[in-house]
Amino acid sequence: MGSEFELTILMPCLNEAETIVQCIEKAKSFLIRENVHGEILISDNGSTDGSQALAEKHGASVIHVPVRGYGAALIAGIHAAKGKYIIMGDADDSYDFINLSPFLEKLRSGYELVMGNRFKGGIQPGAMPFLNKYLGNPVLSFIGRLFFNVPIGDFHCGLRGFNRDSMRRIQLQAPGMEFASEMVIKSALKQLKTTEVPTTLAPDGRSRLPHLRKWRDGWRHLRLMLMFSPRWLFLYPGIFLAALGLLLISILSVTPLKIGPYALDIHSLLFAGAFLVIGLQSIFFYIVGRIIGSASMGIPLRKKMDRLLEKFTLEKGIILGFILALLGVGGSLLSVYLWMKAQFGSLVPGEMMRIAIPSVTLMIVGSQIIFASFFLNLVMQSYSDPQKR
Numbered sequence: 001m002g003s004e005f006e007l008t009i010l011m012p013c014l015n016e017a018e019t020i021v022q023c024i025e026k027a028k029s030f031l032i033r034e035n036v037h038g039e040i041l042i043s044d045n046g047s048t049d050g051s052q053a054l055a056e057k058h059g060a061s062v063i064h065v066p067v068r069g070y071g072a073a074l075i076a077g078i079h080a081a082k083g084k085y086i087i088m089g090d091a092d093d094s095y096d097f098i099n100l101s102p103f104l105e106k107l108r109s110g111y112e113l114v115m116g117n118r119f120k121g122g123i124q125p126g127a128m129p130f131l132n133k134y135l136g137n138p139v140l141s142f143i144g145r146l147f148f149n150v151p152i153g154d155f156h157c158g159l160r161g162f163n164r165d166s167m168r169r170i171q172l173q174a175p176g177m178e179f180a181s182e183m184v185i186k187s188a189l190k191q192l193k194t195t196e197v198p199t200t201l202a203p204d205g206r207s208r209l210p211h212l213r214k215w216r217d218g219w220r221h222l223r224l225m226l227m228f229s230p231r232w233l234f235l236y237p238g239i240f241l242a243a244l245g246l247l248l249i250s251i252l253s254v255t256p257l258k259i260g261p262y263a264l265d266i267h268s269l270l271f272a273g274a275f276l277v278i279g280l281q282s283i284f285f286y287i288v289g290r291i292i293g294s295a296s297m298g299i300p301l302r303k304k305m306d307r308l309l310e311k312f313t314l315e316k317g318i319i320l321g322f323i324l325a326l327l328g329v330g331g332s333l334l335s336v337y338l339w340m341k342a343q344f345g346s347l348v349p350g351e352m353m354r355i356a357i358p359s360v361t362l363m364i365v366g367s368q369i370i371f372a373s374f375f376l377n378l379v380m381q382s383y384s385d386p387q388k389r
Contacts, residue, residue: 007031007038007104008083008164011060011091012073017049019093019205024058026097034101042091043077045069051091071179075172078164087161092204094127095159102197103161112166112192115152115184116159116199127201129214136218143222144181147229150188152196156180156221159199166192177217178224185228230293234286242279248272253358256350266353273361280365284372288379309380317373325366331359 009027013020024040031038040060044052045068052062065076074088085107089095095116106114123133141155158180167183170190174182187194226233251257252269290305335356339347 005038005083007036008081008086009040010077010086010088012043013051013091014045015047015049016091017051020051020091022093023091024060030098030100043073045073069175070177072175086164089159094202094204096200107161111195112163113187113194114161115196116157117154117196118201121198121200123201126203140221147232148188178220181221181224230286230289234282238279238282241275245272245276253354269357273357277364314373314377321366321369324362328359328362
């Protein structure tokens with residue numbers, strides 16, 4: 001079924017009676033000036049100040065969304081929109097609905113997501129809180145670019161355009177403010193054609209405080225980024241800890257290590273064992289997380305991961321784990337033998353711990369690999385094609 005309109009201008013709304021009329025009139029002015037066949041859609045999230053009646057009076061369509069939240073309102077709006085393209089923006093009069101041509105031109109040229117960049121377009125004095133402008137937004141946008149390799153300078157700009165059908169396909173779900181990050185992240189993971197255009201930000205026209213809560217919503221954005229990037233959450237920290245632990249164990253099991261005035265000995269050896277165990281566990285979480293994420297989101301695994309999983313068998317994991325655990329048991333028996341030779345008396349800690357700590361670490365790592373292999377095999381079978389089972 002074809003779209004009734006070329007463009008839907010979508011605005012989430014929760015008690016925006018002070019500014020919604022100005023936003024609608026600016027959006028109407030744009031549609032008329034550019035001769036765009038479009039609609040203005042207000043996704044109301046339970047307003048009690050008459051915003052809905054004002055919107056309808058000035059020619060906008062209104063849908064009522066009972067599930068509270070910025071993301072919930074926009075997701076409902078995306079599904080209700082009749083336009084081939086959607087440009088969304090807050091109804092607080094902070095975004096420039098008169099100058100939407102750069103967004104529409106990019107959408108017409110084939111881009112599926114067009115982000116506004118307020119830092120390039122200009123942020124008026126008082127339009128963005130100091131912490132958001134110089135800390136929260138730049139830091140979270142940097143993390144987003146680093147994690148997902150997407151060339152977006154303003155992850156949280158509320159003025160953005162997108163292809164309606166493309167956005168429906170990626171199945172956005174976040175109900176809160178983190179929806180802004182979810183849209184960019186899933187677009188990157190699904191390889192939607194993405195770009196950005198400069199836009200401006202003005203102080204909003206409301207007399208009340210904004211719905212945004214800096215620290216709570218900032219954490220929700222960061223949490224979402226971590227959940228969608230198991231490489232940065234699990235793999236890279238795991239590789240670092242495992243490599244550091246293995247290096248220190250290899251050295252400290254033989255001799256103390258002096259670095260300038262500092263000396264690392266058996267106490268550091270104990271921590272090295274912990275680093276190795278935690279690191280390997282984190283790497284295992286990454287592998288399982290990627291399999292589950294791939295199955296639930298339909299994102300293809302990387303070629304290296306595919307090759308790794310093709311070579312993996314439960315039996316290989318059991319054999320490797322058993323060998324390592326057996327080495328650990330052998331070292332533990334050697335410790336007991338040396339204790340017997342000392343007639344179960346006092347031992348020299350510096351000598352015994354260089355045997356005992358690596359031995360215990362090997363037993364833990366070996367057991368960890370055996371159990372992880374069983375669990376990984378179970379996960380792979382659970383998420384494999386039923387036709388192949």
